Amino acid sequence: MNSVWGTMASENSRRTFVKAAGIAGITGLAGCITGSSESSGGKQSIKYWEYFHSQSEVASELLKSNVKDFEENNEVKIQTNWASWSDINGGKWQNNIQNGNRPVMYDSTNSLDGQFIERDWVKPLSEYKDKLDDEALENIQDALDMVSSCYRGYDEDVYEVPIGMEVGAPFIARADHFEEAGLSIEDDFPPKDYQDLVRIAEKLKADGPSDTPFQVYGATGDVTDEALVTWTASEGGTDGMYLNQDWSDVNYDNDVWKENFKKYVDLHKKYGFSSDKAPKASNESVAQMLISGDTSMVQGSTKDFGLLRSRAEDMLKDGTIVFGPSWKGSAGNRGDFFTQCIAVLRPPEGADEKEWENKQEVAYDWINKLLSKDFQREVPNSLATLPVRQDVQKELLNSDGAIAKSNFIDSLDTMASDIELGWSSQSDMTSVQYDIAGPIFQKAMLGKLSPEEACDKAAKRIHEQLNL
Amino acid sequence: MSTGSSLGLGDVEIGDVWTRFMTYVVLTFLVMVNLVPFLFIISVSFTPPEAFFGDPSLVPANPTLEAWTKGFADLRDNLVNSAIIATGTAVISMAITIPGAYAFARKRFYGKKVGFYAIIVAMMFPYILLVIPVMDIWNSTGLYNTIPGMWIAYQIFVTPFAIWILRDFFQKLPQDLEEAAQVYGCTQFSAFVRVILPLAAPGIVAVGFLAFLTGWNDFLFSNLLTTGVGPVPAVPVLYGTIGGGSGERVYWGKLMAETLIIGAPPTVLYLFARNYLENAFAVK
Numbered sequence: 001m002n003s004v005w006g007t008m009a010s011e012n013s014r015r016t017f018v019k020a021a022g023i024a025g026i027t028g029l030a031g032c033i034t035g036s037s038e039s040s041g042g043k044q045s046i047k048y049w050e051y052f053h054s055q056s057e058v059a060s061e062l063l064k065s066n067v068k069d070f071e072e073n074n075e076v077k078i079q080t081n082w083a084s085w086s087d088i089n090g091g092k093w094q095n096n097i098q099n100g101n102r103p104v105m106y107d108s109t110n111s112l113d114g115q116f117i118e119r120d121w122v123k124p125l126s127e128y129k130d131k132l133d134d135e136a137l138e139n140i141q142d143a144l145d146m147v148s149s150c151y152r153g154y155d156e157d158v159y160e161v162p163i164g165m166e167v168g169a170p171f172i173a174r175a176d177h178f179e180e181a182g183l184s185i186e187d188d189f190p191p192k193d194y195q196d197l198v199r200i201a202e203k204l205k206a207d208g209p210s211d212t213p214f215q216v217y218g219a220t221g222d223v224t225d226e227a228l229v230t231w232t233a234s235e236g237g238t239d240g241m242y243l244n245q246d247w248s249d250v251n252y253d254n255d256v257w258k259e260n261f262k263k264y265v266d267l268h269k270k271y272g273f274s275s276d277k278a279p280k281a282s283n284e285s286v287a288q289m290l291i292s293g294d295t296s297m298v299q300g301s302t303k304d305f306g307l308l309r310s311r312a313e314d315m316l317k318d319g320t321i322v323f324g325p326s327w328k329g330s331a332g333n334r335g336d337f338f339t340q341c342i343a344v345l346r347p348p349e350g351a352d353e354k355e356w357e358n359k360q361e362v363a364y365d366w367i368n369k370l371l372s373k374d375f376q377r378e379v380p381n382s383l384a385t386l387p388v389r390q391d392v393q394k395e396l397l398n399s400d401g402a403i404a405k406s407n408f409i410d411s412l413d414t415m416a417s418d419i420e421l422g423w424s425s426q427s428d429m430t431s432v433q434y435d436i437a438g439p440i441f442q443k444a445m446l447g448k449l450s451p452e453e454a455c456d457k458a459a460k461r462i463h464e465q466l467n468l
Numbered sequence: 469m470s471t472g473s474s475l476g477l478g479d480v481e482i483g484d485v486w487t488r489f490m491t492y493v494v495l496t497f498l499v500m501v502n503l504v505p506f507l508f509i510i511s512v513s514f515t516p517p518e519a520f521f522g523d524p525s526l527v528p529a530n531p532t533l534e535a536w537t538k539g540f541a542d543l544r545d546n547l548v549n550s551a552i553i554a555t556g557t558a559v560i561s562m563a564i565t566i567p568g569a570y571a572f573a574r575k576r577f578y579g580k581k582v583g584f585y586a587i588i589v590a591m592m593f594p595y596i597l598l599v600i601p602v603m604d605i606w607n608s609t610g611l612y613n614t615i616p617g618m619w620i621a622y623q624i625f626v627t628p629f630a631i632w633i634l635r636d637f638f639q640k641l642p643q644d645l646e647e648a649a650q651v652y653g654c655t656q657f658s659a660f661v662r663v664i665l666p667l668a669a670p671g672i673v674a675v676g677f678l679a680f681l682t683g684w685n686d687f688l689f690s691n692l693l694t695t696g697v698g699p700v701p702a703v704p705v706l707y708g709t710i711g712g713g714s715g716e717r718v719y720w721g722k723l724m725a726e727t728l729i730i731g732a733p734p735t736v737l738y739l740f741a742r743n744y745l746e747n748a749f750a751v752k
Binding site for chain 1: 517520521613695700705711719
């Protein structure tokens with residue numbers, strides 16, 4: 001009998017244990033399963049799709065610490081998704097918004113965001129401008145005037161608030177190579193025009209320490225969007241941008257693009273200023289060549305400052321690597337720009353208007369934080385762009401360290417004051433700039449197509465594939 | 469007995485020595501092919517960022533834990549999500565596939581062959597085809613951006629493969645064992661539980677491990693079925709560290725440290741389950 005009772009007791013306790021473990025497990029999981037829950041202990045909670053952090057480790061730390069500070073000071077919960085470029089570009093954000101998963105605000109690069117603007121998901125700045133800090137607005141007015149060119153295909157002037165301006169593309173050079181070649185970094189840099197660039201490169205090649213005095217790059221993601229478009233924009237104005245004035249056509253097959261792309265390819269093919277790797281090189285890799293002394297000069301990305309700062313800060317601080325503005329072309333400007341920007345979204349259909357308004361109030365406060373002097377001062381080091389606030393730009397011009405010694409801010413400031421046109425926030429821009437044109441332009445760098453043929457072919461392919 | 473080619477070293481023939489030598493050469497080569505990149509991954513994870521692009525060195529001059537601390541801080545919450553998602557995926561797949569595979573192996577029912585081959589054929593198509601309908605259905609049913617949604621989504625990958633493996637395993641077990649258990653008083657179900665399941669343990673562990681690995685390592689669904697706010701597993705965070713497709717700067721040390729951190733739990737699990745896995749996949 002005892003053994004029977006013992007067995008039953010043992011089975012009972014086992015069942016009790018299994019039940020208790022099951023309940024505990026389910027309860028525990030419930031907390032984890034509802035990871036997407038917006039409840040946050042009574043605090044206002046908003047979703048923020050965040051891209052800036054992916055620009056660099058410094059940007060990541062800056063954004064994370066600022067989000068934390070903001071949450072503590074405002075007693076709100078910011079649900080950030082720490083997104084990547086392909087989340088925006090690959091359709092994930094668009095699919096989510098279409099399916100009802102919409103953030104209150106996002107930050108991004110303006111040329112990727114036409115997909116959101118053309119569907120009327122983004123609230124134009126005019127509808128909440130009065131919520132932004134007056135002093136900040138006063139100091140970004142020039143930037144707001146400039147960015148209206150990015151949204152020219154839409155009804156409103158500005159849909160996204162610029163936080164950083166990426167002006168393209170500055171020259172970057174090795175001062176020691178100039179010196180060794182008998183050139184003066186003060187007088188001979190930056191090149192005054194294309195002929196001057198050829199002259200300097202020839203002298204560097206003849207008397208300098210590197211066989212590749214000026215490195216161009218043909219990577220599919222960089223060949224169309226850095227030095228080349230800087231030249232076309234400065235020579236052709238609107239004709240030198242990717243799309244025409246009303247976004248009804250692409251400009252690749254016009255004379256401005258053909259002539260300037262030929263000049264770009266000539267630097268590699270005709271003059272032999274670049275290494276054999278040029279057709280596949282990225283702007284990041286040529287910046288690395290500058291550090292290692294394998295090239296003497298490049299016309300790279302604003303973002304290269306971040307790369308140079310993380311890998312060779314001493315060379316920026318002691319003036320070994322210096323920045324210089326691109327030349328002013330016949331259209332009267334020095335190139336093009338795009339923005340690192342932030343936007344507020346309209347409420348989804350059927351949403352509680354009042355609740356959404358309250359969430360948007362938090363978004364306005366956050367935008368004011370990004371436009372504050374404190375945050376703007378960090379923009380060059382983190383996003384590697386020009387801060388949009390003019391008072392901060394002036395302040396940084398007089399600062400010490402890598403930013404000032406390398407002439408970074410001064411170069412971007414000079415370029416920005418002579419730039420009118422930005423990359424369009426048209427919904428097919430990624431295909432226009434990269435997916436279709438990139439591989440075709442690279443073929444010209446490889447010598448498989450002439451530059452003129454590449455321009456015609458890219459335009460034709462875009463006509464066939466896109467409905468502009 | 470020595471042959472003509474013998475060196476006279478007992479029974480060792482020159483052919484044996486040569487074969488053994490070549491075996492070691494090939495083995496050493498294969499080990500190096502795997503080991504050297506792995507050592508570099510470890511080395512880079514301890515290398516300070518400013519030293520990545522200098523002269524390559526297996527032993528960093530100024531080793532730092534910065535990449536590891538940053539990587540772990542980035543991944544901490546996501547590793548918990550990964551563990552819950554991978555464990556749930558394995559448990560649910562076992563709950564579905566053990567009875568399913570047993571039925572396909574031992575039972576006779578209408579449409580058995582067609583049903584089984586339909587499951588196999590389903591595996592032949594690229595899963596990317598399912599992305600749009602799955603996203604659509606998951607959104608309309610509230611499964612999107614939830615852990616149960618991930619558990620169920622991964623069954624699309626795991627279940628057909630698991631049924632295939634386990635059916636073969638159950639089929640190979642002698643029919644007599646089940647019948648003998650029933651002669652000794654077991655019901656059909658208790659014979660299955662007490663006799664068949666223990667014998668099939670290596671196969672079940674192997675399939676469970678593969679299901680866990682799928683839930684742990686998958687990128688496609690873990691990225692597409694989450695918004696980024698909520699139950700995001702670790703692998704999409706790793707993708708973010710690569711730069712998320714933008715081609716911009718990559719913090720290589722953190723990328724390597726995160727790769728090693730994410731790879732560690734399945735490796736530990738493998739060490740525990742190694743005997744079962746070897747039995748399951750042993751050629752007999």
